[in-house]
Amino acid sequence: MAEKPFATVSEVLATSFTGPATRALVEQYGTPSIPEYKEKLAARILELEHDIRILKTCQNSTPSVNRLPPEVLSNIFIFLFWTMEREYREDHKVFWIRSTHVCRHWRAVALGCAALWTNFAFDMHGELMRTILPRSKNLPLSVTLKCDGATDVEALEAVLSQTTRLRCVELSPRIHPKPTQSATWFHIPRSNKRYGPVSLTAALESMGPSAPLLTTLSVSYTNFKVDESLPEGFLEVGAPALKYLKLDNFDLHWSRIPFSSTLETLHLGGAFTACPEFPAMLETLRGLPRLERLTLRAMLPDLEFDSLPGVRPVTFKKLEYLSLEDSGPAVGNFLGGIRVPKTIFIDIQFIGVEEWAQPDDSCVKRIKELWVDDPLDWTKDDIYSLQVSLRDDRNHLEFRFGGVPETLDWRYQLDPDEVHPHLTVSFPRYSHGSPNLTFLTHAQTYFDFTMLTTLHFIEDSRLAYNPLFENTFARLPNIQVISFVGCDMSGFWHIMDNDAACNAGAEPSEPSPGAMPPAAVVPFFPALQVIEMSRETFNKKRIDDIIRVLNKRPSGHRLGTLQIYDCINLDETDVARIMEGIPGIWINWDDVVTKKEVNMFDELYRNRAAFGF
Template structure:
């Protein structure tokens, strides 16, 4: 390699190499020229390296540069930068690899940093082998989606899983046959494995593809560091060593309620009792079925899970209730239940009511009390309750929400309660009865924000009896039918509670039909009458009880300019100015761009609907 010395010329002097060969052998002349080009190229590279060494960034120590490169790689793997995809792509090389192309020093530092190459990429078998080599003996993160891939890529993943002895995270999504073949290769101990996620894909060439069966001797039963276990459509024995005492997260998902591999209570309760570190438990169609077997009757009544912060169950109501009734949960545990009542059942959800009443009983400190509540009709036979121990939360699309201070959309505050109820037979009064029976069990004394969305009708009695005495309730948002709510704002029938919801300060109508009828009177006229009565009641008592200050109307139908003007004489009105707009109005812009925070359809749920209709995995 050339180096500049004192007195050296900065520009190499070209020589007439062709004249040095008077015999005319052109091949030799060309070879000499190529040699000279290589020499000059190396000379220029050396000059560039010397110049780069004089730049300020070259003075950074290698440890700091390695840290910067690692942050670059981790930022790219964040869902915000990868389109919210759960599994990594198998076809695109990571962008952060370009740091190795900047200069010689950056390349040396990057290649020498083993931790930078631990998240294995599967763009090609050669690239995978190179990453495994550069990672040296560092712990690996292996994540691969093999749903639609060639056998060559499967062999590439097998190359990575052969390093299971130093793998920290293993995440595989594949059709049944592929996943079973990969699982059979996992026969050696995994002493450093902390997270295992195996998912049997439903999108294979066989519509009737069943769940994957995991071998009994997977990892030779040696996973001493396993913290997180997530299995989707994977069958295993309930005494498997994968169900380790070190687990902090246990997520097991089956495809449907017809799961013959469910555990018994006598199996799952001692198993959970032996997981003292468990923080998150998710069981989808994997809860035990209640039995009158003698062995079941000898199971201890209560199992205490002291460190559990969240529990999620998706199942028929009596299965959910059977398990929850045997668990002693900390009061801080967030509960997510999806109860799918079978056809032909009566009083489907009565068994979960005592569980809700016990878990959401008022606490001494009151710091876990529900301050924001959302009640939403998902369709004619499904509804959802969500409650947060934080004020000012107004749900938007999906699991995103905004806060009353204007921040959002957000999804970083977990609901204390997330309850989805599904039944088979439509009934107009079913949602109202469920609101009356469930909402009071959630201890709503500190409720400040309420959202009621999408219901065909919620009667006045439900509003008054359920929410009428809540003195801290200050904001209510109602969409679709508002007749029952408007009628509940004032009672002139001799009732002691003339002004229900006395702390109410702000009303929001979104997508509401203000042309509804209340006892054959236009709902807008009833609204104006009741607001006037509340103001008169306030003046009569000389206090601000029932003093509603603001009402906002967005995308509402059945409203006119003159009605808004008359309402503004009573209180402040925020109106978007749209006339004749309703929930059923089609806005073509909604089909063009949904934005980063869009809520896309639940494909998994749609697949389950097809399965129910046709009786097979679809």
């Protein structure tokens, strides 16, 4: 039998599907010029890979989802963009771009949809800003960047130079996720460059004189930048559509601020190199008839309004929110120059270390006069609720007025858990005297406290140790609820324990001739029905004292409810003992049992003003 000859390379590797060009190369296997043969193979491989890519692209384009009309696909991209803009955290908002990588068709549609490339947001790097700016064509632009030491200012200049297309410009600082580290970023600048300061002056200088589409302009820094300011001639032609303007924490030149009669929100904070005269400031504000929110921080004039003959106060007919931060005298002077609606919410933050223990009540008096010209049927004279708190080492007072007309919406109603206080006042961290108590003393002169129904103490009960507390509040006829959250109640219990009306002895079964009838015995807080305690620490002695003090209240003035939430060292047995010890009381307890070892010295410190209680 004849032996079968050995197969050639072509016979082994080639098939019926092998193309002629490939078969010819296979048949040349073993030719003498190996380098030349390898070059031909490499070239042929590239040709085939190119063909494969084309075929795969055609294959990917066959599903119906990849053949959506451009106008439909563009709307889907835009919907996805705004959904992520609204619902995702800032560093994930740009992830919508990944959806354009599905196929060439999707990418081509996205690149041709100019509306997708009009927003420069979060921490967009310079290369991306330069890339997408041409894609936006001539559509309006929005710039909402978190700026830091790594911001590409030159790329930002290129965007802001399209001033006539700008619709929104918000340049704010990147805040370190751990504030304690942001204060020390300069010690390790390489690792914290993204949280370092940035100069925006050059970027603002790139803007043209007119911004006809601009509705929002916000430029702010983390800390005050004395070397940053608005450029000379900034938007000097104007921004006729501007509604929101915020300039904060850098040196402001009043004459360079682009005020517009269309403004609805104005927030200015920082020192002035050229501070305006009080009359000039008032005339500028008089030209803002649509203003709804006004914030002025550390920039109020010192000149007394009463010393300006012939100057009328500015009346803000649409103002809903007023926030002022400055020294006591400066705030008082400014309040004398304006009039606001009764529906306004006011937030005042006093700064500086001025001595407040002086008989100057002009600031409180001018608060009372702010809405004197408003014809709304609301006296806005009686205080319904007062909250005393300590936040960020600042004393806060929150006032809510009674008699709110039913025609006003829910924001003005009197549920402290749901609405913003009508008047909020905070005081310097470190100041001489007790400015909060001085302010409170003046407040009771100009406002009616007799309708006060609720008192709240949050993280601060020092007022309960001051004679002002007993003199001002203990005899008020309508206080029904007093709550303490995370603060020492010893001063309050001391006042209750030393109430003369509660220490007159047991009521006799038959009144003796000439004795005072029981109905005339009026204890402190005569209308008190509810005491709320939260984040308090209990022990046996404290429970015994609470039972003893509350049992001393005369009939007709007994406490109805004791609310206890999130407290320490209190369990079912303790609650049962209180209920048994105070007949008729109802205890609303959250059933949370938290045991904690209490340091004796901490307990002594907490009771430092208990006067032996």
